[in-house]
Amino acid sequence: EDQVTQSPEALRLQEGESSSLNCSYTVSGLRGLFWYRQDPGKGPEFLFTLYSAGEEKEKERLKATLTKKESFLHITAPKPEDSATYLCAVQARNEYSTLTFGKGTMLLVSP
Amino acid sequence: EAGVTQFPSHSVIEKGQTVTLRCDPISGHDNLYWYRRVMGKEIKFLLHFVKESKQDESGMPNNRFLAERTGGTYSTLKVQPAELEDSGVYFCASSPLWDLEFAFFGQGTRLTVV
Numbered sequence: 001e002d003q004v005t006q007s008p009e010a011l012r013l014q015e016g017e018s019s020s021l022n023c024s025y026t027v028s029g030l031r032g033l034f035w036y037r038q039d040p041g042k043g044p045e046f047l048f049t050l051y052s053a054g055e056e057k058e059k060e061r062l063k064a065t066l067t068k069k070e071s072f073l074h075i076t077a078p079k080p081e082d083s084a085t086y087l088c089a090v091q092a093r094n095e096y097s098t099l100t101f102g103k104g105t106m107l108l109v110s111p
Numbered sequence: 112e113a114g115v116t117q118f119p120s121h122s123v124i125e126k127g128q129t130v131t132l133r134c135d136p137i138s139g140h141d142n143l144y145w146y147r148r149v150m151g152k153e154i155k156f157l158l159h160f161v162k163e164s165k166q167d168e169s170g171m172p173n174n175r176f177l178a179e180r181t182g183g184t185y186s187t188l189k190v191q192p193a194e195l196e197d198s199g200v201y202f203c204a205s206s207p208l209w210d211l212e213f214a215f216f217g218q219g220t221r222l223t224v225v
Contacts, residue, residue, distance in 0.1 A: 004153070032211070032212065034211065034212070036216075041218065041219075042218050042219070043115070043202050043204070043216030043217050043218050043219050044154070044202070044216045045216070046212070046214070046215070049211075049212045087154070089154075091211055096159075096166070096167070096209055097144065097156065097158075097159035097166055097167035098156040098159075098167065098169070098170065099146075099154075099156060099211055100153075100156075101153040101154040101155070102153055103152070103153045104153075
């Protein structure tokens with residue numbers, strides 16, 4: 001069974017204090033690993049998809065990396081508007097419909 | 112461009128009642144997905160439509176849940192009769208391609224069964 005574990009469950013940072021969120025996964029052949037941002041009362045908002053180990057993608061202050069067992073979401077010099085829950089999900093190679101999600105990391109950035 | 116819209120935003124019903132959730136996908140998106148998040152758990156897949164056909168309904172928890180997508184446009188998810196464990200947030204997503212990278216999620220419907 002595919003499984004995704006995210007850590008920490010919650011993270012509090014000061015504005016400008018860089019950090020990383022972890023997503024560990026087990027999947028029967030990876031098609032893609034997804035990162036989403038979710039704000040309170042809203043649905044997940046797509047950030048990145050990573051397809052193979054060693055791949056990296058960046059968007060503003062966010063950078064996602066992928067190995068064969070885990071992915072990191074690095075947040076550089078975060079701002080209060082980066083506060084949100086960050087979700088990781090995997091899609092198995094034999095799956096076309098299903099994403100397996102982790103529980104998410106709730107990030108709070110204080111000014 | 113309008114996003115994925117879900118109705119209602121919130122619903123509180125009594126155990127044993129029936130509730131119907133609606134999802135209006137982005138126009139032209141053939142693929143429509145339903146997911147839900149039960150309190151304290153992760154978001155889980157329920158089913159996937161391609162146009163009006165059910166492509167994958169492996170995540171539907173039991174036969175109290177019925178999803179339809181008439182004419183390949185909007186979709187409804189009916190829960191009948193509702194149980195306490197059905198409480199959670201139900202998300203709909205739509206995509207123009209059979210590729211989840213291009214999927215957009217709606218804001219969700221929070222269902223509370225009391």
